[in-house]
Amino acid sequence: MKILVVEDEKGLAESITDYLSREGFVCEVANTFWQADEKISLYQYDCTIVDLTLPDGTGFDIIKTLKKIAAATGIIIISARNTLEDKLKGLEIGSDDYMTKPFHLSELNARVKSLIRRRNFGGNNDMTWKDIRVNLPQRKVFIRDAETTLSKKEYDLLLYFLSNIDVALTKESIAEHLWGDNMDSADSLDMVYSHIKNLRRKIVEKGGKDYIQSIYGIGYKFTAP
Amino acid sequence: MASLLIYAAVGIAFFWIIKFMIYDEVESRLMVEKQDFEAYVRSNDTWSNNSYFVENKIEVVPIFGKFKNEVAFTDTLISNRYDETADPFRQLTFYTLIGGSPYRVAIRKSMIESYKLIEAISAAMIAFLGLLFVSTLIFHRVLSGKLWKPFYDSLARIKDFDWTKNKPLETVRSEITEFNELGDVMEKMASKMQHDYRSLREFTENASHEIQTPLALINARVEQFIQSKDLGENHTYWIEEIYHAARRMSRLNQGLLLLAKIENQQFTEQEELDLSEVALNKLKDFEDILQHKDIRLTVQSTGSFRKVMSPALAEILLTNLINNAIRHNYNGGELRLESGPDFVQVSNTGNPLKSDPERLFERFKKESTGAESLGLGLAIVKQICDNCDLQISYQYHEPVHSIRIT
Numbered sequence: 001m002k003i004l005v006v007e008d009e010k011g012l013a014e015s016i017t018d019y020l021s022r023e024g025f026v027c028e029v030a031n032t033f034w035q036a037d038e039k040i041s042l043y044q045y046d047c048t049i050v051d052l053t054l055p056d057g058t059g060f061d062i063i064k065t066l067k068k069i070a071a072a073t074g075i076i077i078i079s080a081r082n083t084l085e086d087k088l089k090g091l092e093i094g095s096d097d098y099m100t101k102p103f104h105l106s107e108l109n110a111r112v113k114s115l116i117r118r119r120n121f122g123g124n125n126d127m128t129w130k131d132i133r134v135n136l137p138q139r140k141v142f143i144r145d146a147e148t149t150l151s152k153k154e155y156d157l158l159l160y161f162l163s164n165i166d167v168a169l170t171k172e173s174i175a176e177h178l179w180g181d182n183m184d185s186a187d188s189l190d191m192v193y194s195h196i197k198n199l200r201r202k203i204v205e206k207g208g209k210d211y212i213q214s215i216y217g218i219g220y221k222f223t224a225p
Numbered sequence: 226m227a228s229l230l231i232y233a234a235v236g237i238a239f240f241w242i243i244k245f246m247i248y249d250e251v252e253s254r255l256m257v258e259k260q261d262f263e264a265y266v267r268s269n270d271t272w273s274n275n276s277y278f279v280e281n282k283i284e285v286v287p288i289f290g291k292f293k294n295e296v297a298f299t300d301t302l303i304s305n306r307y308d309e310t311a312d313p314f315r316q317l318t319f320y321t322l323i324g325g326s327p328y329r330v331a332i333r334k335s336m337i338e339s340y341k342l343i344e345a346i347s348a349a350m351i352a353f354l355g356l357l358f359v360s361t362l363i364f365h366r367v368l369s370g371k372l373w374k375p376f377y378d379s380l381a382r383i384k385d386f387d388w389t390k391n392k393p394l395e396t397v398r399s400e401i402t403e404f405n406e407l408g409d410v411m412e413k414m415a416s417k418m419q420h421d422y423r424s425l426r427e428f429t430e431n432a433s434h435e436i437q438t439p440l441a442l443i444n445a446r447v448e449q450f451i452q453s454k455d456l457g458e459n460h461t462y463w464i465e466e467i468y469h470a471a472r473r474m475s476r477l478n479q480g481l482l483l484l485a486k487i488e489n490q491q492f493t494e495q496e497e498l499d500l501s502e503v504a505l506n507k508l509k510d511f512e513d514i515l516q517h518k519d520i521r522l523t524v525q526s527t528g529s530f531r532k533v534m535s536p537a538l539a540e541i542l543l544t545n546l547i548n549n550a551i552r553h554n555y556n557g558g559e560l561r562l563e564s565g566p567d568f569v570q571v572s573n574t575g576n577p578l579k580s581d582p583e584r585l586f587e588r589f590k591k592e593s594t595g596a597e598s599l600g601l602g603l604a605i606v607k608q609i610c611d612n613c614d615l616q617i618s619y620q621y622h623e624p625v626h627s628i629r630i631t
Contacts (some may be wrong), residue, residue, distance in 0.1 A: 009438050015445035022452075053434060080437035081430060082479065084537060102441035102475050105448045153513060168451045172472060179513065181476075187551070191517045217461035218451050 001116060002026045002044070006036040006062060007051045007078070016049065019105040020112065022167075033057030040066050045073050046119070047112055050095070052079040052086065060093060067094040074115040078103065104173035110163035129162055130224060131208055143206035153178055154199045161212070161222035170219040196220060228361070232354050240347055247339045248315070252298055255317040258283075258332050259296075263321065272323050284331045285323070294320055303333065312337050375399035379408055388418040389490055426489060433482045440478070443471040473599070480601035483541070484588075487608045492535035499529040500630070501564030503536075504543045504571070508562065511547055520551065520573075521559045528566035530630075534613040542609045545602045546571045546628060552598065553626070561625075572627040582619050603628075 003025045007013040010031060017027035028043075030036035033056040040048070040062065048066060052059035063075055075095040079086060082100045090098050097111050117125065117136070127134040133142040139155060141148050150158065160177050161169075175188040178195070200212050213221045262283065266272060272285050296319045302311040314333040321330055379396035386394045394415035396408030447468045456464070486492065505524065508515075515522055532539075550560050550573035558574035584590050586607035591600040610617045610630060620627045 009442060011442045012438065012445055015442070015449055018449060019445070080434035080441070082433075082482075083430075101437040102444040102471070105445050168448075170448070170451070170468065172468070173448075179510070187514055187518060191513060194517065215451070215461070216458060217465045 001046045002028070003112065004028050004030060004036070004039055004043075004045045004048045006030045006048065006054070006059065008032065008054050009051075015105065016108065019109060023109055023113075025112070033062065036062050037065065040073075041069065044070055046116055047074040047076065049076050049078055049108070049112070052077060052081060052090075060089065063090070063093050063095055072119065074112075074119050076108070076111060076115065078108070104170070104176065106160075106164045106167060106169050106173050107177055109167075110160055110177070113163045127159075127162055129165060130211070132158075132162070132203070132211075134159065134162065143203055143208040146206045148202050148206050150199070150202060153195055154202070157195055157199055161220075164222065166221065166223045168215050168218055168221045172219075174219065229358065232358050236347075236350055236354055239350055240343070243343055243346055247343065251315045251334050251336065251339065252317070255298070255315065255332055255334055258334075259317060259319065259330075262330065262332065266321065266323055270324055272328075282333050284333070286329045286331075288320070288327050288329050300336075301333070313340060372401070375401065375404050376407075379404070379411070383411055383415075386415055388415065388422050389493055391419070393419070422489065426491060429482055429485045429489070433478060436478050437475065440471050440475045443467070444475075447471070477599055477601070480599055480605065484601070484605055484608055487538065487605070487612055490612065492538050494535050494537070495533050496536050497531055497533045498536060498539050499531055500539060500543070500569045501526055501529050501562075503539050504547070504562055504564065504569060507540065507543045507547055510544075511551060514551055515560065518551065518554065519557045520554055521557075523559065523561045525561065525563045526565075528564070530564050530567060530569050532613070532615070538609050538613065542606055542630075543569075543571075545606050546630075549573075549602050549606075549628075550626075559625075568629055568631045570627055570629040572625050574624045575626050577623065578621065578626075582621065585619055586617070 001024070003020055005013050005016050005020075005027055007016065007029070008031050013029045013031065017029055020027050028039060028045075030039050033054045036050075036054075037057075048062075050059040050062055059077060059079070063077075066073055066075060071094075076097040076099065077090045077095045078099050078101060079090075080101040087098045096115050099108060099111070117127075125136060127136060131144045133145070134140070135142070141150055141155065141158060156178055157174065160174065171189045171192050174192045174196075178192070179188055196212060200210060203212075204210055209225050211222050211224065213223055213225070215221055296317065299316050299318065301314050301316045303314050304311050313336040315336055316334075317332045319330055321328055375397040376399075382394065382396060394412050396411055398405060398408070447464055451461070451464060508522065508524075547560075550571050553575040554560060554573045555575065559572075560574075561570075561572040563570040563572070578585070580590065586603050588604040589600040590604070591598050606628075607617060609615075616631045618629050618631070620629070
């Protein structure tokens with residue numbers, strides 16, 4: 001899986017490529033509009049992450065070119081601009097997702113994976129890890145082939161974990177993934193805690209192992225014990 | 226109106242002047258006749274009514290006893306000899322001695338012609354003044370209609386001018402130099418306004434961009450850092466602090482940016498919305514947290530509060546209100562959403578305010594010292610209300626706080 005990261009802030013580009021490389025993606029970076037333009041005409045990418053504001057051009061133009069020469073490429077916009085017009089324009093010219101800076105790398109990772117899944121299999125596939133199997137189209141979860149019933153939030157939480165295996169996730173990123181960023185109170189962290197407790201219980205009940213590991217002060221990690 | 230008064234005053238003054246002059250003329254002629262009479266009496270020392278003067282214009286009446294030697298002019302009416310009408314006369318009365326005995330002499334002069342003259346002149350005056358008045362009125366109206374038309378047209382365009390749009394202001398050109406100059410100045414001011422607005426807007430956006438990017442970097446680096454396996458408890462504490470501070474700053478930045486955008490009226494899209502419906506939809510997003518905090522929700526609606534405003538702002542307004550009502554609620558408390566044709570009210574149970582309720586809607590006014598609260602939520606609510614012609618009021622009846630939007 002090849003990913004192109006178009007971002008002029010070198011440090012941020014590096015963080016994104018490091019993080020995504022750990023997840024097994026092959027990443028390339030373009031720091032300027034012209035680099036990006038050259039790369040998309042030479043190579044083929046499964047997914048492109050595009051910053052809208054570049055020193056020598058706008059991300060919108062890259063997306064337009066990309067749509068012309070490689071329509072199958074998934075496109076995620078990362079922008080500091082949080083305006084509705086930008087979001088609508090991005091979707092209109094063919095991007096698949098829009099994330100506002102600052103974002104969580106874990107969230108970006110989850111969205112890249114979900115985008116690639118949708119692109120490659122038409123959204124019609126199973127996601128399997130150890131003894132957990134998730135039927136995505138039907139939103140059903142099986143532990144050791146026994147179906148377990150999860151609430152909507154628990155299901156979203158599990159999917160977020162499965163997209164970020166072996167990765168330390170902050171409580172804040174989980175809360176934001178589940179409720180969006182208008183839920184900014186301390187209560188949302190308590191709610192994360194209670195949802196995690198329920199999810200853990202439901203997996204263990206069906207004979208699964210306790211995959212959710214707490215990291216003191218930071219959050220949680222989904223990993224094989 | 227003022228000109229009408231002036232016309233009336235001029236008319237009346239004119240009338241009096243003419244009257245005065247006619248009287249003056251008649252009286253001097255009466256004085257001349259008095260002299261004639263006295264000269265005649267002096268030379269003949271007698272007086273006969275039939276001689277010399279006709280038409281009982283001189284009346285000589287003998288008087289007895291003492292008499293005052295005075296000369297007086299009076300107005301009098303004398304009945305006509307041929308018909309029954311009474312005609313106005315000016316009369317000069319004086320006393321004299323004829324043949325040694327005292328007489329009162331009255332010399333009269335008919336005022337009929339003079340009165341006719343006054344009437345004729347007055348009528349002509351009134352007619353001419355009225356004509357003048359009407360014609361100036363019409364002239365003014367036509368003139369101001371034609372002359373001021375470019376001015377009023379330009380005024381209408383200035384009123385319609387919207388500096389948030391890119392369309393420049395174009396005033397109407399005319400033959401009047403002053404109006405053209407005014408138009409030039411207005412156009413210059415309008416384009417300056419548009420330019421300032423654009424640069425302010427760009428500045429806020431760029432500033433936000435410039436701040437969000439390093440914050441994104443901090444966040445990303447922290448996320449990378451926490452992946453390392455050998456973090457001590459101290460390290461995680463510091464990392465968490467850095468992470469929190471960066472997130473707080475980012476939210477603060479977004480909040481302030483939002484306030485600036487509302488102030489700059491950057492939310493121009495308008496739609497007729499039912500605010501109570503928006504509130505109900507928003508409440509669905511809060512189901513989890515309501516359940517988590519065990520807050521009882523009551524919805525009471527006696528009608529829909531319809532309002533033309535930006536849908537984005539309406540959502541932010543109600544999200545912030547509900548968020549506020551949940552944050553300052555206690556576990557097992559109550560949240561009430563009431564709405565009617567002209568209001569939406571969000572009430573919640575909560576501890577009494579520690580600070581002045583007047584200052585509730587000020588920026589960075591925080592009730593709790595909790596790090597999670599930014600103190601911008603209600604300031605944003607207030608700003609939205611100010612910009613959308615909504616009134617906001619706060620009430621507290623222990624233990625329920627209510628914020629009402631009308």
